[in-house]
Amino acid sequence: MKLREARQARGLTQEQAAEMMGLHPKYMPRLEGGSANPTVATLVAASVAYKVPLRDLFPGSDEVATGI
Numbered sequence: 001m002k003l004r005e006a007r008q009a010r011g012l013t014q015e016q017a018a019e020m021m022g023l024h025p026k027y028m029p030r031l032e033g034g035s036a037n038p039t040v041a042t043l044v045a046a047s048v049a050y051k052v053p054l055r056d057l058f059p060g061s062d063e064v065a066t067g068i
Contacts, residue, residue, distance in 0.1 A: 002058070002059065003032045003046055006046065006050040006052050006056065007032070007050060009050070010049075010050050010051065012049075014028035014029065014032070015028075017046075017049060017050075020045075020049040021042065021045040022045060023042065023045075043057060
């Protein structure tokens with residue numbers, strides 16, 4: 001996931017992002033590091049907090065989907 005990049009692009013600390021998303025600040029390093037399994041609600045909260053489309057939080061989202 002590209003959560004860290006999205007947060008940093010908005011100029012937010014992990015603590016600020018956690019507060020905006022309604023999460024405990026100690027969860028953020030695990031979330032950004034990929035060791036946590038976020039719920040859909042958490043990913044939607046990140047999308048809203050970082051003002052990016054949900055798809056932008058996933059690796060490969062900048063590639064064009066083909067064969068659908």
